[in-house]
Amino acid sequence: MKLRVKALSAGLLCAAATLLQPAFAQDPATCRNVRFADIGWTDITSTTALASTVFEGLGYQPVTTVASVPISFAGLKTKQLDVSLGYWWPVQEKAIAPFVDAKTIQVLQPPNLSGAKATFAVPTYEYDAGLKTFADIAKHRTELDGKIYGIEPGSSANAAIKKMIDTNQFGLGGFKLIESSEAGMLVTVDRAIRDKKWVLFLGWEPHPMNIQIDMKYLTGSDGVFGPNDGEARVYTLTAPDFLTRCPNAGKLVSNLRFTTQLENVVMQSVMNKEKPTDAAKAYLKKNPQVLDTWLAGVKTYDGKDGLPAVKAYLGL
Secondary structure, eight states: OHHHHHHHHHHHHHHHHHHHSOOOOOOOGGGSSOEEEEOSOHHHHHHHHHHHHHHHHTTOOOEEEEOOHHHHHHHHHTTSOOEEEEEEETTTHHHHHHHHHTTSSEEOSSOSEEEEEEEEEEEHHHHHTTOOBGGGTGGGTTTTTTEEEOOSTTOHHHHHHHHHHHTTGGGOTTOEEEOOOHHHHHHHHHHHHHTTOOOOEEEEESSTHHHHSOEEEOBOOTTTTSHHHHEEEEEEEEOTTHHHHSHHHHHHHHHOOOOHHHHHHHHHHHHTTOOHHHHHHHHHHHOTTHHHHHTTTOBOTTSSBHHHHHHHHTTO
C-alpha cells in the first residue's frame, strides 16, 4: 500500500511539473509545408525567400507558388495557400476588401513594412523638362507616345491607372495602359533611358530601381495610389485559420518585420540573377541580428529553440 501511494504521489508531481512548464503547441504534420504566395514582385520574392530560409532552418518545408494578386487572394480564402507577404496598402485595398469583410483572409497587424511608396515615376531628365506632377502628364502626351507602363494584368495599381484613363482624370483619356510583368516594364524603362526617350511608369520602393535609375516620383496624385502621393504599407496575409491551425509557424509569420534598406539589398542581388534563396541566406549571414526579433518565441518544427537552430543552419 505504501509503495502504491508513493507511486501515485510521484505521478501527481510529474503532472504538476508539466503544468508549470511553458506551453508549446507543436505544429501538426499538415503545417510542415508552409505554402507561400509570391505575387511576382521582386520585393515579395525577396521577403518570401527570407521567410522560407528561416522556416527551412526550423525544419519546415516551405513551398512557394507564384500567383497574381487575385489568385493569391483566392488561394488564401480556400486555404490552398497559407501566407502572402505582399498585401500592398492602399493599392490593393479595394481588391482585398470583400475577403476581409467576409473574414476569409486575415490581415496581420502591424505591417511587415512601413515607409513604402508606389506611384508614377519618370527619369530625371523628364522631370527637369517639366513633367513633375500628375497634372503635367497630358501636356506631354506626344513625348510619351500616349502610353503609361504598368505592371502585371489584374493588379490593383493597373486598375487605378485604367480608372484614370476611363474617367479622363488629369486629362489621361486616350492614353494607353501597357500591362507587363515587373521585369518587362523595367526592361522597357531601361531601354527608353538608354535612348533618351520619354517614358511614364509605375515606380515603387523598396526596389533597386531607386538606386539603379536616375528617377523622380510625380506629385499631385490626389490620392489615386493612396495618401501622401503613394505612401504605402505592406502587410502579411494568412488563410483565415492559419494562426490557430499552425501556431508556431504563425508566430514566426507574425514576427516578420522588414525595412526598405533590407529589401533593397536583397532585391538588388535577386535582380542581378542571384537565386532568391541564395540572396536571402547571404543577407542573413551578414545581418544575423534580424533573427533575434523574428524568432522570438518561435520553436523548431520538432519543438526545440528556434534561434540557435536557424543560426546553425546558416553556419553562424
